[in-house]
Amino acid sequence: AQSVTQPDIHITVSEGASLELRCNYSYGATPYLFWYVQSPGQGLQLLLKYFSGDTLVQGIKGFEAEFKRSQSSFNLRKPSVHWSDAAEYFCAVAPYGGSQGNLIFGKGTKLSVKP
Amino acid sequence: GAVVSQHPSWVICKSGTSVKIECRSLDFQATTMFWYRQFPKQSLMLMATSNEGSKATYEQGVEKDKFLINHASLTLSTLTVTSAHPEDSSFYICSAITRAGGTHSTDTQYFGPGTRLTVL
Numbered sequence: 001a002q003s004v005t006q007p008d009i010h011i012t013v014s015e016g017a018s019l020e021l022r023c024n025y026s027y028g029a030t031p032y033l034f035w036y037v038q039s040p041g042q043g044l045q046l047l048l049k050y051f052s053g054d055t056l057v058q059g060i061k062g063f064e065a066e067f068k069r070s071q072s073s074f075n076l077r078k079p080s081v082h083w084s085d086a087a088e089y090f091c092a093v094a095p096y097g098g099s100q101g102n103l104i105f106g107k108g109t110k111l112s113v114k115p
Numbered sequence: 116g117a118v119v120s121q122h123p124s125w126v127i128c129k130s131g132t133s134v135k136i137e138c139r140s141l142d143f144q145a146t147t148m149f150w151y152r153q154f155p156k157q158s159l160m161l162m163a164t165s166n167e168g169s170k171a172t173y174e175q176g177v178e179k180d181k182f183l184i185n186h187a188s189l190t191l192s193t194l195t196v197t198s199a200h201p202e203d204s205s206f207y208i209c210s211a212i213t214r215a216g217g218t219h220s221t222d223t224q225y226f227g228p229g230t231r232l233t234v235l
Binding site: 004009036041042043044045046090102103104105106107108 | 119124156157158159160161208210223224225226227228229
């Protein structure tokens with residue numbers, strides 16, 4: 001069965017430090033891959049997505065993610081974290097060629113930022 | 116970007132009553148809307164897909180008679196939790212896309228802020 005694993009439930013980093021949030025997926029073929037951010041009282045916002053092509057994807061707010069087929073991973077990175085980045089981050093996959101509505105989400109990683 | 120709203124943002128009801136949650140696309144027409152359920156510390160689970168003017172498609176294990184979905188217009192979908200019970204307490208999130216099916220790479224799913232339902 002398809003699944004998405006985010007191994008880290010909660011991560012705390014200092015402001016200005018680099019960040020990497022891990023995401024691994026289990027799927028028979030290369031799926032569509034997404035990272036969303038959820039802030040309290042706000043809807044999930046798409047940070048970036050990977051469909052095909054360059055495996056390093058640039059997103060909004062200075063985030064990037066790298067697709068590694070050999071590791072079935074799609075880790076999210078940011079070189080310098082800002083206090084406003086504190087939120088919950090979700091990795092998601094959708095079947096290749098299928099509807100984006102059939103998103104399978106990971107359980108999320110909560111990011112806290114220390115001053 | 117596109118905005119999706121939900122109303123109410125939170126609701127408390129008595130067991131046995133029905134609750135309606137609205138999902139609106141404010142500045143675009145949504146041919147397809149999705150309803151998700153999120154439990155604490157858990158991921159979002161897709162409940163159903165609704166296309167404007169047709170019956171919703173429910174995911175396996177979701178009771179269609181309990182979770183009534185209506186997508187009567189291109190900007191509004193409603194989820195009615197009928198005869199709610201405490202186990203229905205959850206965070207319900209809707210999303211919308213502009214293209215039916217959402218298979219085009221430029222399609223983006225826009226999410227509402229969610230509705231917290233508590234059934235006493």
